[in-house]
Amino acid sequence: MSDSLPHVLAVDDDPDLRDVLTQYLAKNDMRVTAVSGGAEMDDVLQREVVDCIVLDLKLPGEDGLAIARRLREQGSIPILMLTGRSDEADRVMGLELGADDYLTKPFSQRELLARLRALLRRVKLHSTIADEVGKLRAYRFEGWELNLRLRRLKSPDGRVQVLPNGEFSLLTALLASPQRVLSRGQLIEQSHLYDDEIYDRSIDVQILRLRRKIEPNPSQPRFIVTERGAGYIFAVPVQAM
Structure with a gap:
């Protein structure tokens, strides 16, 4: 039963x-493994499947920022950072390195649980969308065609251009949910499916560039x-x- 949690x-x-x-999350239908540092974390990751990591940034030896950077180079496992209230620079750096969310200490256990559940829901949604997109070859609209495998956009008159990663990711997210309003947050989340870094402040710029092209x-x-x-x-x- 615990393996399904x-x-x-x-x-x-x-x-x-x-x-x-460990005690609080276990009471709320989560399986928890707790370790004190990066070496123990690596040992667990080699032996077991982990769905999310709660990572303190202030660790002795290899600190949380270095661990977050290493984790992101290795894969896309969700990371929830724990930071001190005065550690704004570290929070920003952690998010830029690829952490998905953060909480400041001391924190509410209920908020931690809510944020973990939100991260896990997001991962499940991404997996479902990624599976569906992986089966597709292209999207077509009004004579345009976006080739998903070659990342090429062909215009109605036959002109072909290779889109930069950011524009390709954003256009694919839009085409995957046509005639549906997507918030900037949703566009950021769905764009990450396509291995690109799109941040809230860059959405409008990418939209402007796409409009100029199509x-x-x-x-x-x-x-x-x-x-x-x-x-x-x-x-x-x-x-x-």
Whole structure:
């Protein structure tokens, strides 16, 4: 039964906190393995499947930032960072290195549980979408074709261009959910499926570049339409192939 529960790996040098996390999360249908540092973490990852890592940034020896960087180079396992209230620079660095979320100490156990559940739901959603996208060859709309395997965009008159990673990721996310409003947060999450780094501040810039490439009149877009206060919608029908 325990093998079917989400497996959380907690990395923190505070034994009392490890005990609290283990007991609380176990009561809420999560399997928990708690270790004190990077070496023990590596040992667990070699032996077991882990669904999420709770990582303290202030660790002796190899610190949490170095561990986060190493984890992100190795794969995409979700990382929830634990930081001190005054560690803003470390939080920013951790997020830039690829951590998915953070909590400041001291934190509410209920909030930790809610954030872990949200991360696990996101991973499940991403896996489902990625499986579906992996079966597709292309998207078509109004004479345009985006070849997913070659990352090439062909215009109605036959011109072909290779899109930069950011534009390809964002356009693919939009085409995967046509005629549905997507918030900037959703676009960021779904764009990460395609191995690119897109941040909230760059969404609008990427949208502008895409409009210049596909819209007959970029100043009056009919494909990628802004829904004020909500996000963006790919407003025309899309054929998945």
